[in-house]
Amino acid sequence: MRKIGLLALALVLALGALGVGYAAWTDTVTIEGTVNTGTVDLVVEGYSGMWMWKIPGGDPDYKLSTNPAYEPTQVPEYPKPFIVAYSCAAQTTAGATPAPVDDSVTVTFNNLFPLLGADGRATPWEADFECHYVGSIPVKVMIEEIKIEPKTGDDDLSGLTITISAYTMLGESKVWTPITPEELEGLQIHYCDRVRFVVNILVPQYATEALNEPNMGQNGTVTGQIKVIQWNEYEAPGY
Amino acid sequence: MKKFGLLLLALVLALGALGVGYAAWTDTVTIDGTVNTGEVCMSLVCPFSYLDNGQPPDGPDGTGYLVGTSHPSADWNASSTGTAAFVNNPVHMTKNVGWITTNCDDLTSPIEEVVITLHNMYPCYYNHISFGITNCGTIPIKLDHVTFLDAEDVVLDTLTNDGYLALDLSKNQVNDVEIYWGDNFGDQIEPGEHWDLSFWIHIMQDEGIDFTQVQDFTFKAAVTGVQWNEYPLD
Numbered sequence: 439m440r441k442i443g444l445l446a447l448a449l450v451l452a453l454g455a456l457g458v459g460y461a462a463w464t465d466t467v468t469i470e471g472t473v474n475t476g477t478v479d480l481v482v483e484g485y486s487g488m489w490m491w492k493i494p495g496g497d498p499d500y501k502l503s504t505n506p507a508y509e510p511t512q513v514p515e516y517p518k519p520f521i522v523a524y525s526c527a528a529q530t531t532a533g534a535t536p537a538p539v540d541d542s543v544t545v546t547f548n549n550l551f552p553l554l555g556a557d558g559r560a561t562p563w564e565a566d567f568e569c570h571y572v573g574s575i576p577v578k579v580m581i582e583e584i585k586i587e588p589k590t591g592d593d594d595l596s597g598l599t600i601t602i603s604a605y606t607m608l609g610e611s612k613v614w615t616p617i618t619p620e621e622l623e624g625l626q627i628h629y630c631d632r633v634r635f636v637v638n639i640l641v642p643q644y645a646t647e648a649l650n651e652p653n654m655g656q657n658g659t660v661t662g663q664i665k666v667i668q669w670n671e672y673e674a675p676g677y
Numbered sequence: 678m679k680k681f682g683l684l685l686l687a688l689v690l691a692l693g694a695l696g697v698g699y700a701a702w703t704d705t706v707t708i709d710g711t712v713n714t715g716e717v718c719m720s721l722v723c724p725f726s727y728l729d730n731g732q733p734p735d736g737p738d739g740t741g742y743l744v745g746t747s748h749p750s751a752d753w754n755a756s757s758t759g760t761a762a763f764v765n766n767p768v769h770m771t772k773n774v775g776w777i778t779t780n781c782d783d784l785t786s787p788i789e790e791v792v793i794t795l796h797n798m799y800p801c802y803y804n805h806i807s808f809g810i811t812n813c814g815t816i817p818i819k820l821d822h823v824t825f826l827d828a829e830d831v832v833l834d835t836l837t838n839d840g841y842l843a844l845d846l847s848k849n850q851v852n853d854v855e856i857y858w859g860d861n862f863g864d865q866i867e868p869g870e871h872w873d874l875s876f877w878i879h880i881m882q883d884e885g886i887d888f889t890q891v892q893d894f895t896f897k898a899a900v901t902g903v904q905w906n907e908y909p910l911d
Contacts, residue, residue: 550712554907654717655716
């Protein structure tokens with residue numbers, strides 16, 4: 439019995455010695471952190487256009503306004519002023535109970551005719567909307583498509599010209615700066631920058647009725663897409 | 678070698694999958710809408726009316742032309758020539774010799790041209806012709822000018838204000854017809870409304886060379902309206 443006790447004691451000591459032999463020196467560096475992905479997000483925040491008022495008895499008897507709330511003063515004893523033609527942008531809505539459609543703009547160009555600017559030169563009708571870039575990743579602007587149809591048949595709108603121009607309010611700037619269509623393609627914008635896109639339709643004016651008449655009384659559609667892409671993956675058209 | 682080919686294939690497939698992974702982040706704003714253009718449209722309004730329009734009754738000896746003083750169908754004659762012809766009152770004659778017809782009965786709206794025929798004209802014959810023009814378009818218009826042309830559409834004269842003109846339709850350097858266009862330049866009509874227009878006409882006595890009495894002369898008066906905000910045209 440004593441022998442068994444000694445054996446057990448020896449085993450315990452041996453095991454203890456073994457444990458001490460296995461204890462290595464170590465040190466540990468722990469890595470912890472967070473990941474968040476950026477965003478690419480262009481938000482449409484404002485809409486505007488042009489309204490041509492006819493002011494019977496006025497001098498001048500018309501007013502081209504870019505303010506939707508504008509209403510001319512009525513000249514006494516004359517009929518009320520009315521809107522002859524207009525072009526404007528608005529938020530797209532859809533559904534039985536119309537609800538806004540994200541990232542979608544509806545433009546309307548109604549009863550257009552040749553328009554002359556203050557300099558006497560042909561000037562386009564404009565429908566414009568303001569975009570606010572709220573993404574965290576710099577992007578570049580791409581005009582994917584802008585077109586007016588149809589261009590054949592009874593409603594042939596091939597005589598009209600459609601383009602997109604823009605104004606920018608970048609960085610700390612508080613004023614709108616016009617840029618050319620060439621500058622717009624590939625324009626880089628950052629968080630909080632603003633761009634006002636203008637859809638222009640020019641109705642030409644010719645010296646003879648025969649050339650003007652094909653552009654009268656025509657009906658069609660406008661479609662287009664403006665895309666922004668992370669700046670480092672932008673490829674200019676043609677590449 | 679076969680293993681090497683399989684390895685290449687796997688590499689190509691892997692790269693393809695990698696390419697899909699590279700599709701850039703984008704956001705797109707879509708534009709949709711409608712366009713319709715307006716219309717500048719004028720239509721003449723029939724019937725026309727005249728100071729004298731009575732066709733004389735047929736009569737083998739011409740006695741039917743005698744209708745008596747101040748008879749409604751009796752002709753009118755100018756009492757002078759030049760602008761005075763339209764300042765001084767015309768004289769109401771006792772015979773019904775000349776008359777006017779149009780092709781209005783054959784036309785449907787919109788009417789772009791009406792043919793007025795002055796029958797059996799003679800020097801001093803005078804008439805006042807009235808008609809309407811309606812705005813059949815969607816844009817307000819103003820009367821800008823009236824162009825007078827001959828049968829070959831050669832422009833003879835243009836009026837941009839109320840005024841007088843004389844036309845040499847026989848092309849012999851002597852005027853045959855004089856006209857006073859009375860009103861409405863710069864006036865505007867809204868879509869669906871109309872102008873009342875009129876002019877006086879006086880047949881002159883052409884005594885130039887090669888003039889013969891029995892001739893047909895044609896002239897055209899083209900009334901041009903313009904979208905109201907561009908009046909007057911340059």
